[in-house]
Amino acid sequence: xxxxxxxxxxxxxxxxxxxxxxxxxxxxxxxxxxxxxxxxxxxxxxxxxxxxxxxxxxxxxxxxxxxxxxxxxxxxxxxxxxxxxxxxxxxxxxxxxxxxxxxxxxxxxxxxxxxxxxxxxxxxxxxxxxxxxxxxxxxxxxxxxxxxxxxxxxxxxxxxxxxxxxxxxxxxxxxxxxxxxxxxxxxxxxxxxxxxxxxxxxxxxxxxxxxxxxxxxxxxxxxxxxxxxxxxxxxxxxxxxxxxxxxxxxxxxxxxxxxxxxxxxxxxxxxxxxxxxxxxxxxxxxxxxxxxxxxxxxxxxxxxxxxxxxxxxxxxxxxxxxxxxxxxxxx
Amino acid sequence: xxxxxxxxxxxxxxxxxxxxxxxxxxxxxxxxxxxxxxxxxxxxxxxxxxxxxxxxxxxxxxxxxxxxxxxxxxxxxxxxxxxxxxxxxxxxxxxxxxxxxxxxxxxxxxxxxxxxxxxxxxxxxxxxxxxxxxxxxxxxxxxxxxxxxxxxxxxxxxxxxxxxxxxxxxxxxxxxxxxxxxxxxxxxxxxxxxxxxxxxxxxxxxxxxxxxxxxxxxxxxxxxxxxxxxxxxxxxxxxxxxxxxxxxxxxxxxxxxxxxxxxxxxxxxxxxxxxxxxxxxxxxxxxxxxxxxxxxxxxxxxxxxxxxxxxxxxxxxxxxxxxxxxxxxxx
Numbered sequence: 045x046x047x048x049x050x051x052x053x054x055x056x057x058x059x060x061x062x063x064x065x066x067x068x069x070x071x072x073x074x075x076x077x078x079x080x081x082x083x084x085x086x087x088x089x090x091x092x093x094x095x096x097x098x099x100x101x102x103x104x105x106x107x108x109x110x111x112x113x114x115x116x117x118x119x120x121x122x123x124x125x126x127x128x129x130x131x132x133x134x135x136x137x138x139x140x141x142x143x144x145x146x147x148x149x150x151x152x153x154x155x156x157x158x159x160x161x162x163x164x165x166x167x168x169x170x171x172x173x174x175x176x177x178x179x180x181x182x183x184x185x186x187x188x189x190x191x192x193x194x195x196x197x198x199x200x201x202x203x204x205x206x207x208x209x210x211x212x213x214x215x216x217x218x219x220x221x222x223x224x225x226x227x228x229x230x231x232x233x234x235x236x237x238x239x240x241x242x243x244x245x246x247x248x249x250x251x252x253x254x255x256x257x258x259x260x261x262x263x264x265x266x267x268x269x270x271x272x273x274x275x276x277x278x279x280x281x282x283x284x285x286x287x288x289x290x291x292x293x294x295x296x297x298x299x300x301x302x303x304x305x306x307x308x309x310x311x312x313x314x315x316x317x318x319x320x321x322x323x324x325x326x327x328x329x330x331x332x333x334x335x336x337x338x339x340x341x342x343x344x345x346x347x348x349x350x351x352x353x354x355x356x357x358x359x360x361x362x363x364x365x366x367x368x369x370x371x372x373x374x375x
Numbered sequence: 376x377x378x379x380x381x382x383x384x385x386x387x388x389x390x391x392x393x394x395x396x397x398x399x400x401x402x403x404x405x406x407x408x409x410x411x412x413x414x415x416x417x418x419x420x421x422x423x424x425x426x427x428x429x430x431x432x433x434x435x436x437x438x439x440x441x442x443x444x445x446x447x448x449x450x451x452x453x454x455x456x457x458x459x460x461x462x463x464x465x466x467x468x469x470x471x472x473x474x475x476x477x478x479x480x481x482x483x484x485x486x487x488x489x490x491x492x493x494x495x496x497x498x499x500x501x502x503x504x505x506x507x508x509x510x511x512x513x514x515x516x517x518x519x520x521x522x523x524x525x526x527x528x529x530x531x532x533x534x535x536x537x538x539x540x541x542x543x544x545x546x547x548x549x550x551x552x553x554x555x556x557x558x559x560x561x562x563x564x565x566x567x568x569x570x571x572x573x574x575x576x577x578x579x580x581x582x583x584x585x586x587x588x589x590x591x592x593x594x595x596x597x598x599x600x601x602x603x604x605x606x607x608x609x610x611x612x613x614x615x616x617x618x619x620x621x622x623x624x625x626x627x628x629x630x631x632x633x634x635x636x637x638x639x640x641x642x643x644x645x646x647x648x649x650x651x652x653x654x655x656x657x658x659x660x661x662x663x664x665x666x667x668x669x670x671x672x673x674x675x676x677x678x679x680x681x682x683x684x685x686x687x688x689x690x691x692x693x694x695x696x697x698x699x700x701x702x703x704x705x706x
Contacts, residue, residue: 071529071530128482129479129482148532149529149532151456151482152456152529155485155486156522158489160522161518162518166515169507170507173507176505176506177501180510183494183496183514184494184497184501187494187497188490188494191494194405194486194487195400195405198402198405199402202404
């Protein structure tokens, strides 16, 4: 089965479920602000991981729907708040929430989505009549992941003001900011599907590794991608001064001229198109882009190894295909 | 037993528990930002409600500790974000989080506290080995309250830009912004203590009513209180243009001159001390301050009636005393 079709089918299921959890409510302006980014699209990769992990341990698609929606709400909550902090104007080809409704409303919109996460998950475990231990582990997993995301975002922000960020520090940040939620996605899916502790653990590790690969591939797409497909301006990471792995690696090995070309644009909000282009060419010449792509590929190989302990199934094959998709995608 | 001593004893228990949930962690700047407002004090009224409600239905003090701490974290999360939105510079006699660390870090600090809420509650229900239904209801209660708080805060912000806010609209906002969390506090306490559905409901209603009384009394203290005791500048609500119940009531019945005195200072960030004083005198002359105080008193009477269905106990007496405290306090 084609991975994009699979993602699309699961996305529709999840979107119908999201409609139940974020319906229209008063005040209408808050309801609109909470829906805006969700309605703008997105791959729905994380809820797809929830459902597929549930199926991979023997659960049914419908067993994980509320929590799949919950994880997508959690993801969108973090995006809304990140966009405020990073002063990003566009995401998913639309204006960001704070650009449209102002920062205060964007802060509350994110908070409101976060609140709904646990309400949706509560409904799911009630419906399945899960035992207390499994319920507690599910809530614990979501809470701890949310906290790790905050730590990762704080590190990411601090890196922008640091002279030197090591590759190790960067990878730790990514594991928290992105890996923690994909890890939680597969773990809660496995919990809902009745997975054994070993299966929950293996699927969690798969999620962590593929999510980390996803993020460093994102850094690559941020400098090599197509603006229309990728949904945000190419070079925006550079303008914001983000210490992505591509930048970290490049600066550690660049020639004097390449380094100058990179640093000229890095963190310069009003950098010209020419300056951005020169920086991207310099990044490419150092071999940093290839290095990061290869690193993402290796993480995907490791992620797929985690699936060996699962019984053969369509869902397991799809998890394998989703891991490949992470590094093959253009958006 | 003296209610302030009772609150103080419970506060110490809760603070020790909070230390477990918000310890030092990396990055240190985020840890400091999350602790700042908690360490600045506060009455710990809400966690005290959790514990006392737990005891009032036959539970032990220690049965509710993690969730009591969780509710205080939730409260502090909302304060940190509210302060950003309201551009408040001080709270609890210290600078607000965004004043000290900037808005981005304040946003994450709030988010991080919110994440910890559910982790602490999960530990509590695991330790008590509660059954699945009770666990689910506990998480559901906290989630729904969090969402209502967001709706209340959005309404509060919208009111600042509205010409006319009715008393009914205002009371709805307060029930969400403040009442929802005190309601949740007593409900989760009763759930943890093994309360019957009727007891959970009665204690929830008690919490909603006393919390609503708390907030409208806060509006009174905001214009009549002592700055040192109250912890934030008197008149700041007026400068921010807050449509408090005092203001709403006063504007609906004020003489032309009083109305002019009120409107001159309302929403004027740089209003002089004289303008603020003139506005406060005008509010007082209209009888609005007395009207709101009386309304708070009636809510407290209703709240205390809810306690009739509970067995006699020290905890029940203390809930009654806490309701009285809400309208007798000076801070």
